Structures are given as C-alpha cells and as structure tokens.
Amino acid sequence: MGLYLKLVGVQIRSQMRYRSQFVLDTLALLLVTGLEYASLALVFERFKSIQGWSLAEVAFLYGLVEMAFGLTDMIFGGFDAPRFGRFIRQGSFDQMMLRPIGITLQVLGSDFNLKRFGKMAVGVVIFSYALSHLSITWTVAKLLYFPLVVLGLVLFFGGLFIIGATIIFWTVESTEVMNIFTYGGSFMMSYPMNIYETWLRNLFTFVVPAIFLNYYPALFFLGKPDPFNFPAFAPFLAPLAGLAVFLISLGFWRFGLKHYQSTGS
Amino acid sequence: MESIIRVDGLAKHFSVRKHYKGRFAPLKNFFTREASTVKAVDDLNFEINPGELVGYLGPNGAGKSTTLKMLTGLLVPSHGEVRVSGFNPWKERKAYVRHIGAVFGQRTTLWWDLPVVESLELLKYVYHIPEARFRENLSHFIDLLELSPFLGTPVRALSLGQRMRADLCAALLHDPRLLFLDEPTIGLDVVAKERIRDFIKYLNQERKTTVILTTHDLADVQKLCQRIMIIDQGKLLFDGGLERLQERFGGKRQLIVDFAEHYPDVHVAQAQLKDYQNRRAIYEFDRRELSASELIGQVSSQFQIQDLTVREPDIEATIRNIYEKQLLKVPET
C-alpha cells in the first residue's frame, strides 16, 4: 500500500509540472460534458419527462454514475485498454515483471491521472444539481447505503477496465474497441434502464448485472416504483454485483497473465 | 564450485499463426487457425559459475533474447528446467527478481516522465534497499557512469547512451549477484560503448557480479568475455573460451618483426612470409602447427631482431566466418 501511494505520488508530482496543460484539459472536459448535458436538458425542455423520469431524476442517476466512473477512471487508469496495449507493445509490462512487487499493484499504480479528476467533478456538479431539485428524504438507511452503491459501481467499472485490459493479452493490436466496454458501458448506465429495448435491458440484467448498480439503487433513493416487479431486495444488490464482477475480472486477469507468460506477445 | 545457473533441456516453441497474402487473404486469415511452430530455443544445456562473464552470441533471430527472457522469468519454457540461484525464475518470480538485475536493449525500466534521480529513488522502495546501502551504491554508480549531468532530466529527454547508463545504474542498486544484459551497447557511439564496457568490467571484477550479455559488437566480446556461447536456430553451437574459439575457427596469427639490419631473404621454414619491406617482415602462422615462441626462436636464431609483436586473428572475422560458412552446422531435424 505504501508503495502504491509512492507510485501514485510521483505521477501526481510529474503531472503538476504541466499545470497549464492540466487546467486546459479539465476545462475542455467540463465543456464537453456540459454540452452533453445541456442537449439533454433541451430534450427535457420539450418533453418534461422521459418514461416517467424527470430531468432532476435523470440527473441524479447521471451524476451518480459519472462520479463513480470518474473515480474508477482515476484509480484503474492503468488498465485503460489503449494505454495498456501501448504498455505491452513498448515492453513496459515486461519491465514490471522484473520488479519484485505484485504486477496488479504496479499496473494499478502506473497511471493515476489527475486529468480524470475533472470527469468526477462534472459528476459532482450534476449530482448536486439533482439534489437541489429533488426532495429526497435521507433516512439513515439511505445515507449508509449510498457509499456502498458508489463502491459497487467503482468495483463494477474497475472490473470492466480489467477485463478490457486482459483481452489485450490476446489481441495486442485492436485496442480502441475495448473502450466500448468501459466508456460505452458507463454511458448507457447514465440513463434509466427502462428506456431501453427489452433485449438490451435483459442483457444488462442477466449477462452484465448493470441494472442492479444504477437503476435499482436509484429507484430506492428516489422512492420510485419498480416497473419490472423484481424482488424487494433488488436495489440492495449493488455492492454484491460490483464485487462479483470485480472478482471475476481478477480471475480472468490472472488467466491472461499466464497466457502472456507463455506466449510473450 | 556450485553453479549459479543451471539449464537442462531448455526449449521454447512459439506457435505462429499463418498469414495468407493476396485475394481473400483477410477472410482466410480470419477463418483458418493454421499455425506453424517456431523453435526459438531448442534443447539448451549449460551451467554458469558465479563470477563468470559470459558472451551469448548468435545471428539475428538465433534465440538469444528468448533465452534471456526465460532466464529472467518473463517467459515460461515449453520444455526443460532452469535453476538460477536456487530459484525457478517463472514460478518464484517475486522472490527471484530481487536477486537479479536485467537490462533489455532499448527498453527502459525508468519512469518516462520522471527525472532520473526520482526514478532511482523509487527503486529504493521497490527493492527495500536499506538507506545507507542505497546512498553508497548510488553515489558510486553516479561517479562510475557519469550520471551527474542528467540526473535531473526526465527520462524521455535522455539520449540513448545516457538512458542505457541510467538503466544500468537502476538495475544494480539492489546489489544483484547476477546481471542479464540484452544488447547493452546497441545503437551507441564509440565513447558510450567504451564507458559501458568499463562499467561491466568493473562489476565483474570488483563486485564479482556474474554477467551474461548478448551483443552484436564483437569488441564487447573481445574486451569483456572470458567465455562465449554461440547459439543459432535455438541450438547451442559453441561453448568455451575465446582462445578455443580462435584455435578452432580463427584465421592465422601474425608475427611482425623489425630487423636490426637489412637481410635479402628472411624466409623461415614453418611460417609464411606475408610481407617484407623496410626491414619489417610479417609472418603468418597457424597456432595448431606452431607456437609463437617457437617461431620467434627460429627467426631470432637466424637474424638480429630489433622489435616484434604477435597479432591475434580478428575475432570479428572469426565469428563472421563461423556464421557465414556455417562452420558450426546446426544438425538438420
């Protein structure tokens, strides 16, 4: 752990050297996300709600997912597929194997990027907007459960990052495709799942348990009814679903490491 | 003496997928899984003793890097056993790599965006090097490798030679007993090469570090290596000293004599007179037929000698000879 913090520390310091770059990047990101959200707001301007969700309610979901994804992106940046692919091709990954510390820890500590702080900040802004326009009654249960949902989301997205990186062990070339997993996944999860076609929703329920990480917890916090008649505990599966995806991804990662050691490419 | 490296029947076979060319190639490539096997390393057996400095040679694609990758635990062999300092490199990776240093050609272990010195400091934590020992090694290596001018420079801004020096330092801060170097002098200018050779020599002689290095530069071999291994197509073709290599495959030795006065005919029985002018004669002789002292005895018994030199055959020519004429034939399989 101490070593991880050291690894992360030096990266932050070296990024701070390019402070103006950092400020520009963050501004650009804020602008892009802001525009994205503004266009959404325009849609609501005309329709007032989407399938029973008001703008503020969607903002709640959107902000939650963006915050968690920004956090994940910051922590698991080393597993970002295109970057990890470059890492392997340049032989940096071999260099990690030559050091007497865990490989997973080193990849984790290899790209802690402050730039991504901006993404999280956007999430926080939107989430604050939602809170100020909604009158959620924050019971003790809700207050206690909220961090667990964020944790579940971070584990879930972290797992997706790890799976994307692991696939690189087999397909060293086509790395941009892996972004569909992570960025695509987070994009879809920013909106209420009831707006998607049944097959897509089923995919996000039974294959990838995403619905238990965003949609159901949101129903719980917002006090909305469940249109799909799932058992009453469905909103509380978030930490479990996140952990499951994360553990599966770690298993896959170990398998990928073995493969890499036997093919060396 | 207990060997530090033992390699038994080591082999690495890569399965390489066939790639078609021409019309329909993409389709064929997609649907066929036909693979061919490349025997990058095939049945290697050798031992290396502590303190040896071994040159691992061979033409491009011979299997040198693959061997080094298996010895350092980066690759799992297809067959065979490797024992280094009592470790199985790929099964006990973390414990093992603490005891070795490795520099792979043009790759760097340093953090790209960090100043050199910060990368080196970070390695103190990575290897848990005691503070006092770390300071001592660091200041020593900074002197020997002349790192001071660029200690504060980010690694990405270093020249190739500077980076190699920084990487050598990085690989040695934790006092490894064994050092693996894959092409440590590739792409460097003469001065940088010389500096690195001196450093390797120092490590081997003063610190008793066992060194295995691959190289294309035979000056490296000539100046450094007591023992040479030649590999081609994954098979070990020669393992022995430079002397023995020269004996078996080298060209002729030369004796250069400056006579005290002019003699009309300076021919001697067993050596061939190559050149004779201005009282200087060059004889060529085969070490298998005649020793240098015998020849000198012969010449000096007939003529007055002012000065003489024995010139060994050029190792570069010897090795080129071996590769080109395939003197060490790989048995057909």
Ligand SMILES: Nc1ncnc2c1ncn2[C@@H]1O[C@H](COP(=O)(O)OP(=O)(O)O)[C@@H](O)[C@H]1O
């Ligand atoms: N990861 C790999 N996958 C497939 N083939 C490989 C791989 N690494 C090396 N090879 C092949 O194995 C042979 C030996 O390569 P290498 O050990 O790099 O040779 P050298 O270092 O002596 O130039 C070459 O034919 C090379 O193409």
Ligand SMILES: [Mg+2]
């Ligand atoms: Mg090589």
